[in-house]
Amino acid sequence: MSEASPPPNSTSRGWRPSLNLRQGEGGLVLLGMLYHFCLLACNYILRPVRDEIGSAYREGLAEAWTWVFFVMLPAAPLYAFLVSRWPRRVFIPLVNSFFLLCLIGFAWLLEWLPEDSRQPLEWTFYVWHAVFNMFIITGFWGFMVDLFHHEQSKRLFGLLFMGGSLGGIAGPLLAGRLVEPFGRTGLMVVAMVFLVGATCTMLAMDRTALCSRRLHSYEDQKAQGRQAPGGGVWQGLAVVFRSPYLLGICGYLFLHSLHSTFLYFTKANIAREAFVDRAARTEFYANVDLLTNALTLLAQMFLTAKVLKKIGVGWTLVLLPLLSLIGFAALGTWTTLAVLVSFEVLRRATHYGLSKPAREVLFTVVSREQKYKAKAFIDTVVYRGSDVTSARLFEGLQAGFGFAPLALGLQGIAYCAVPLAALWALLAANLGKQQVRRQERLAESGIAKPQS
Structure with a gap:
């Protein structure tokens, strides 16, 4: 006699409705969370290594950001070209294998080269990490969009974000604990393990999707009208300059980048003075990432939706400029490690x-x-151009733009950021008002969401 199946409301199935999952989705979502977890754990193990390099060779940091800009300009269209030639299920493992070989090379050369000959290699790693970060994260979300249709994405992407957030906590936690006994080479080896794990999980996810017939091909996406419209950088330039609203968004992003860059360069200076030992400095960067990502996860779980609903988009956008205004004023008054870490963690989590x-x-x-x-x-x-411009501006302020009497210290530069933060807040408030007006016009015309 066969055993009777449990009723639909039994506790054995109680988890599925609570997570907004439907029949057959649990395995895919679990694999997607694990995939995102491994990617961000890998990235956040390598990130403190990268940031420590910027602090160790602080004088060349602006130059490195310029190289990142010029490398990223062709990297983005290269990514689009490769994806257009191969399905992501083929492209992602190939790219991950390439990055794995790069990590093996970096780890071996760091061990083999004498310490006084490593600087060019370390700067290469610094620039490489920017490309690595773009390819793996863009590849992940592109694969998720291919895998899940629009209705599923609204229900399930929050769980995928949570998997990534947990990886963003595990990565710096491991980096901070392992850098002292195993060094940077050891961290790269651990990152390799997570990168291999991410690739294997992605392949398992692809096989599971094919078996359950849930993978949407390019033709299916195009037929359903979900294929993203094409458009290169120069087409985007024309679109942006025809729209004051999009120009405002660009201005918001430029001011965000400027304040982020000023804080990053300030942190590089203070960290180099506070920590002579490079392993201790790497651990410091890992601990800052750990605190930031843990606080971000709490904000996403308990604040994001409530704050957006309570005060609206405009005031939510204003929060970061106001925090930056207060933080840079505090940093100008007390240029200490404690103030820096408190400001950095709160700002990035916000x-x-x-x-x-x-x-x-x-x-x-x-x-x-x-x-x-x-x-x-x-x-x-x-985004990248703002980084380079802001880096050069910071360097110029420190050097007085070639006129020594005008040179500013870290305190003076922090105070320069305060009025710019006030301008940023005004722009954020204006963008919020424009967004509301546009939404109201769409509602009046009976369009729920703009179509093209």
Whole structure:
């Protein structure tokens, strides 16, 4: 006699409705969470190594950011070209294998080269990490979009974010604990393990999806009208300059980048003075990432949706500029490690937990064509260009732009950031008002969301 199946409301199935999962989705989502976990754990193990290099060779940091800009300009279209030639299930393992070989090379050369000959290799790793980060994260979300259709993405992507957030905690936790006994080479080996784990999980996810017939091909996406419109950097430039609203978003991102860069360079200076030992400095960077990611996870779980609903997009966008204004004023008054860490952790957690989600809402009131073409321009020229410009501005202020009596210390530069933060807050408030007006016009015209 066969055993009777449990009723639908039994506790054995009680977890599925609570997580908003449907029949057959649990395995895919679990693998997706593990995939995202491994990727971000890998990335955040390597990130303190990268940041410590910037602090150790502080004088060349602005030059390195310039190299990152010029390397990333062709990297973004190269990624788009490769994805257009191969399915992501083929492209991602190949790219991950390439990055794995790079890590093996970096680890071996760090062990083999004498310490006084490592600087060119370390700067190469610094620039390489930017490309690595872009390829693995963009590849992950591209694969998820291919895998899950629009209705599923709204229900399930929050769980995928949670897997990544946990990886963002595990990575710096491991880096901070392992750098002293095993050194940077040991951290690279651990990162390799996570990168291999991410690749294996991605392949298992692909096989599971094919077996359950849930993988959507390019033709299916195109037929359903979900294929993203194409658009290169220069097409995005034209779209942005025709829209005052998109120009405002670019201005917001530029001021965000400027304050982030000023804080990053200040941290590099203070960390180099506070920690002579490079392993201790790497551990410091890992601990800052750990605190930031843990606080970000709490903000995403308990604050993001409530704050956006309570005070709206505009005021949510204003929070980060106001925090930056207060933080830089405090840093100008007390240029200490404790003030720096407190400001850095709160600012980055506010960015990832509140400001970034609110910023994405700004794009919900423009057409899909404007969104994708503008993002191609924003994610390369505006984002990376702002980094380089801000880095050069910081260096110029420190050097007095070639006139020594005008040179500013870290305190003076921090005070210079304060009025710029006030300007940033005003721009954020204005963007929030424009977003509301656009949304109201769409509602009056009976369009739930702009189409193109």
